[in-house]
Amino acid sequence: MVSGLRKTYGSGSAAVTALRDVQMRVEPGEVVGLVGPSGSGKSTLLKCLGAVLTPSGGHIELGGQTVFDGDHWLHPDLTRLRREQIGFIFQSPYLLPFLSVRDNVALLAMVLGRSNQEARAAADQLLVDLDVAHRADAMPNRLSGGEQQRVAIARALINRPPILLADEPTAPLDSPRAMAVMDLLERLAGQMGTSVIVVTHDEKILPRLQRIYAVRDGVVGEGRREWVRDAPVRFRSRRLRKT
Amino acid sequence: MINLAWRDSRHNWGKLLVTGCGLGLLVGVTVSMAGVYRGMVEDAEALIGGSGADLWVVEQHTLGPFAEASRIDDDLYRSIRQLPGVRRAINGSFQTLLIQRPGRTLRVLVAGVEVGVPGALGQPPGLVAGRPLLRDRDELLADPDTGLQLGEVVPIRRKRFTVVGLTTRMVSPTGDPMLFVPFRDGQDLQFLPGNEAIARQRRRRDRPAGRQALTNAVLVQLAPTARPELVAAEIERWLGLTAYTRPAMKEAMVGKLIEASARQIGLFLVILTLVTTTMIGFIVFTLTQGKLREIAVLKLIGMPSRMIAWMIVQQAVALGLFAFVVGTSLATAMAPHFPRHVVLQRRDLIAAAMVALASSSLASLVGVKAALGVDPAEAIQ
Numbered sequence: 001m002v003s004g005l006r007k008t009y010g011s012g013s014a015a016v017t018a019l020r021d022v023q024m025r026v027e028p029g030e031v032v033g034l035v036g037p038s039g040s041g042k043s044t045l046l047k048c049l050g051a052v053l054t055p056s057g058g059h060i061e062l063g064g065q066t067v068f069d070g071d072h073w074l075h076p077d078l079t080r081l082r083r084e085q086i087g088f089i090f091q092s093p094y095l096l097p098f099l100s101v102r103d104n105v106a107l108l109a110m111v112l113g114r115s116n117q118e119a120r121a122a123a124d125q126l127l128v129d130l131d132v133a134h135r136a137d138a139m140p141n142r143l144s145g146g147e148q149q150r151v152a153i154a155r156a157l158i159n160r161p162p163i164l165l166a167d168e169p170t171a172p173l174d175s176p177r178a179m180a181v182m183d184l185l186e187r188l189a190g191q192m193g194t195s196v197i198v199v200t201h202d203e204k205i206l207p208r209l210q211r212i213y214a215v216r217d218g219v220v221g222e223g224r225r226e227w228v229r230d231a232p233v234r235f236r237s238r239r240l241r242k243t
Numbered sequence: 244m245i246n247l248a249w250r251d252s253r254h255n256w257g258k259l260l261v262t263g264c265g266l267g268l269l270v271g272v273t274v275s276m277a278g279v280y281r282g283m284v285e286d287a288e289a290l291i292g293g294s295g296a297d298l299w300v301v302e303q304h305t306l307g308p309f310a311e312a313s314r315i316d317d318d319l320y321r322s323i324r325q326l327p328g329v330r331r332a333i334n335g336s337f338q339t340l341l342i343q344r345p346g347r348t349l350r351v352l353v354a355g356v357e358v359g360v361p362g363a364l365g366q367p368p369g370l371v372a373g374r375p376l377l378r379d380r381d382e383l384l385a386d387p388d389t390g391l392q393l394g395e396v397v398p399i400r401r402k403r404f405t406v407v408g409l410t411t412r413m414v415s416p417t418g419d420p421m422l423f424v425p426f427r428d429g430q431d432l433q434f435l436p437g438n439e440a441i442a443r444q445r446r447r448r449d450r451p452a453g454r455q456a457l458t459n460a461v462l463v464q465l466a467p468t469a470r471p472e473l474v475a476a477e478i479e480r481w482l483g484l485t486a487y488t489r490p491a492m493k494e495a496m497v498g499k500l501i502e503a504s505a506r507q508i509g510l511f512l513v514i515l516t517l518v519t520t521t522m523i524g525f526i527v528f529t530l531t532q533g534k535l536r537e538i539a540v541l542k543l544i545g546m547p548s549r550m551i552a553w554m555i556v557q558q559a560v561a562l563g564l565f566a567f568v569v570g571t572s573l574a575t576a577m578a579p580h581f582p583r584h585v586v587l588q589r590r591d592l593i594a595a596a597m598v599a600l601a602s603s604s605l606a607s608l609v610g611v612k613a614a615l616g617v618d619p620a621e622a623i624q
Contacts, residue, residue: 096247
């Protein structure tokens with residue numbers, strides 16, 4: 001849950017407000033979208049939610065635990081917070097080229113203190129769920145784009161985080177593969193109770209999102225996906241701002 | 244836990260292998276330079292110890308006969324023999340000369356010594372071929388490095404010598420191979436003027452000229468019970484000469500004669516160490532720069548910075564140690580073919596390993612700094 005979140009870069013007359021009084025709530029197992037034009041503040045919001053950028057003010061709660069309040073983080077170790085509470089999926093998979101698929105997935109579980117055997121077993125289970133188990137021993141450069149993205153999803157979910165942030169996860173994929181990725185996210189969110197926030201420009205996946213938050217000039221509003229999908233751009237942004 | 248440094252190195256083995264070999268060449272040069280210095284010291288020790296002399300008596304206030312010119316009368320050895328504690332004293336002449344060999348000019352140190360068996364005072368410690376000097380004229384013992392063969396006739400100045408024996412390794416402190424000739428010949432080579440010089444002297448001084456009755460040094464062997472310092476003090480006190488004990492002679496040669504070379508080599512070592520450290524730093528930095536995106540992603544998904552830093556340090560140290568292994572292997576393989584005597588001592592190799600370890604650890608800080616400076620937010624477009 002996010003409330004009153006704001007972020008301002010710079011100070012005085014040079015200050016630029018990137019986020020204004022953001023209110024968001026994503027339930028466990030829910031897949032919501034974050035849409036908006038470039039420069040609207042999506043990335044800033046994602047960075048704040050991902051605990052890599054400190055907001056100027058507001059309140060962030062992850063998995064029922066307040067992690068940011070006022071102007072400071074309450075968690076003493078943000079790296080640990082990210083490792084335990086947040087999963088990340090990127091536009092490009094960014095798998096480590098020197099680790100096998102299995103070890104790419106298992107790495108974070110090992111960092112969290114699980115034994116190599118346990119971590120690899122958990123990775124294998126996720127790879128089965130994501131239908132890439134047959135490539136577990138392969139190196140990432142041997143995989144197709146879709147397979148790499150599924151491995152990246154497995155990596156993001158290995159520690160069963162309460163929240164998953166996906167930055168344009170379907171951008172490099174064709175339509176069937178993009179739909180397959182969305183299927184996976186929906187299914188895994190349902191199974192694990194993970195809240196998924198998908199940042200996207202990809203209109204074809206909008207129907208798959210349960211709710212949409214639209215971002216414009218740092219203002220985040222909840223909208224119906226029909227508005228986003230059907231309305232002309234200029235009209236769409238006005239409607240969204242009203243919302 | 245997976246060893247990320249090892250996995251990354253295995254993935255990029257070609258790049259690291261070439262880099263390690265390149266660094267290994269630098270380390271090899273560094274180790275060889277240290278080996279050259281050790282070789283010079285060892286040669287000096289062999290020269291002093293091999294002569295069998297307990298004392299070296301030379302012209303007063305000189306560091307002769309190797310580090311500085313020394314001339315004393317050739318009959319002073321008789322006076323020295325009379326001193327208590329002296330068992331034997333002989334003349335010795337030492338002169339650096341150039342001799343012509345097929346296709347090259349060779350610099351040699353010619354030692355003029357009393358005829359005797361190997362191991363006796365003034366003689367080389369051993370022969371690898373041939374026989375000792377038996378006649379007091381026209382015979383020669385040669386270090387094998389000269390390339391001279393048994394029975395070969397060698398013209399040196401106006402004289403012709405026959406090679407009758409080959410010594411074990413005997414070189415001057417500056418690395419020139421040694422020739423041993425009978426003392427009288429050695430004296431002639433150094434002090435007998437040429438015909439033109441004799442004529443010139445006669446014209447100028449109106450008196451006959453000839454060989455001057457001089458020598459460079461007197462080599463003294465002491466009785467087992469005698470204390471070298473006391474006998475040396477006696478010689479200096481009563482005969483007005485300078486006498487060096489073995490340690491003092493070693494100090495004169497290593498501390499004075501080799502000092503300049505040692506300083507040059509020391510400077511080279513410092514420069515090469517700095518270059519090696521800089522190169523490792525540059526390579527580690529470049530490797531890190533190539534992984535910035537992966538590092539940003541690792542930090543974003545929760546990999547602790549210390550693990551990323553440890554990966555870089557491990558890689559740099561492994562690179563340094565690999566370069567050390569390549570370098571020392573190369574130096575060991577090349578040592579016999581080096582123009583100078585190269586001695587690779589265990590303590591120098593351990594020191595080189597420590598320096599490689601320290602250099603690479605230091606160099607890794609450049610990569611660690613670059614990695615720690617990566618903002619995890621960069622992973623989010």
